[in-house]
Amino acid sequence: MSVSEFFHMGGYAFYVWSSYGLVAVLLIWTFFSPIFSKKSIIKELKMKYRQQERQQQESAPEA
Amino acid sequence: MIPWFVWGFVLTLLAGLYYGFFVAPPDYQQGESYRIMFVHVPAAWMSMFIYMVMATSGAIGLIWRIKTADLMASVSAPIGAVFTFLALVTGSLWGKPMWGTYWVWDARLTSELILLFLYLGFIALQASIEDPRNAARAGAVLAIVGVVNIPIIHYSVEWWSTLHQGATVTKLDKPSIHISMLIPLLLMAVSFKLYYVASALMRARGEILRREQNSRWVKEIVTGENTVGEVK
Numbered sequence A: 001m002s003v004s005e006f007f008h009m010g011g012y013a014f015y016v017w018s019s020y021g022l023v024a025v026l027l028i029w030t031f032f033s034p035i036f037s038k039k040s041i042i043k044e045l046k047m048k049y050r051q052q053e054r055q056q057q058e059s060a061p062e063a
Numbered sequence B: 001m002i003p004w005f006v007w008g009f010v011l012t013l014l015a016g017l018y019y020g021f022f023v024a025p026p027d028y029q030q031g032e033s034y035r036i037m038f039v040h041v042p043a044a045w046m047s048m049f050i051y052m053v054m055a056t057s058g059a060i061g062l063i064w065r066i067k068t069a070d071l072m073a074s075v076s077a078p079i080g081a082v083f084t085f086l087a088l089v090t091g092s093l094w095g096k097p098m099w100g101t102y103w104v105w106d107a108r109l110t111s112e113l114i115l116l117f118l119y120l121g122f123i124a125l126q127a128s129i130e131d132p133r134n135a136a137r138a139g140a141v142l143a144i145v146g147v148v149n150i151p152i153i154h155y156s157v158e159w160w161s162t163l164h165q166g167a168t169v170t171k172l173d174k175p176s177i178h179i180s181m182l183i184p185l186l187l188m189a190v191s192f193k194l195y196y197v198a199s200a201l202m203r204a205r206g207e208i209l210r211r212e213q214n215s216r217w218v219k220e221i222v223t224g225e226n227t228v229g230e231v232k
Helices: A003-011 A013-062 B002-023 B033-064 B067-099 B107-128 B132-146 B149-159 B179-211 B216-223
Strands: none
Touching (some): A003 A013, A013 B033, A013 B067, A013 B179, B002 B179, B033 B067, B033 B107, B033 B149, B033 B179, B067 B107, B067 B132, B067 B179, B107 B132, B107 B149, B179 B216
8 A cells, every 4th residue: 555545545535534633633632721721720829829918918017 | 640641542542543544454335434433433432431430420529529529520521522522523524425414413413412512511510600519519410410311322323213323342242343443443442541531630730729729738839839749
């Protein structure tokens, strides 16, 4: 079997390769997307904690 | 632990692709197009398997109030939804050359589409409830009710006359698929399972931080004070 024959997939190239391509793209995306969401969670929490500290400092002298 | 699952996934994937494309012969009826099966069938199996994991861990979380079970259910949902979507789309891309249509309102296809909506409903429901305990409870109830769809998907090809072919592997009888096609199919199935575990663990890491944001250890990790363990 030659290389071009292999990619031709007996005339079903479009269906076979788009199936495999889509599987590859979505599985890779699904695997790596939590890295970005984790980064944004950490960023969000950092802001939240900083805010909490500021509030504590502001309320401390009054008490 | 994640690298182990990723390596296992890659190795079984490569082996599965090798057997699927270079060892397995073309089908006597479908020619080369049947090679879509090696991703379509494992994806469909995963769509049901992950749903059962999600519903079971949802039930465990509901009954015994185990946070890890709730976490497992919510990180599984997006991965299950992706596999369901892939099963539908690859099936559609296989259906076009073989059946002459991308889509037909057949029992198997419709019940699998309902499964996708169950996943999306679960994700949307959990996203709409702020309190993680309540979100987990509501999601678990939805997931458990939706379990009724799983046997419908599996037996749909027997109960109704459908365009979709019957089971060739998951039956009590001997599989009616040739061994040269069965090997890559099973390799891909194992590969997708390992992928699921790795991917779920990836999701769990961020999700734990979000859920335990009021605990001291998360604060220490995030702000970098007094860091004992690993940061990232």
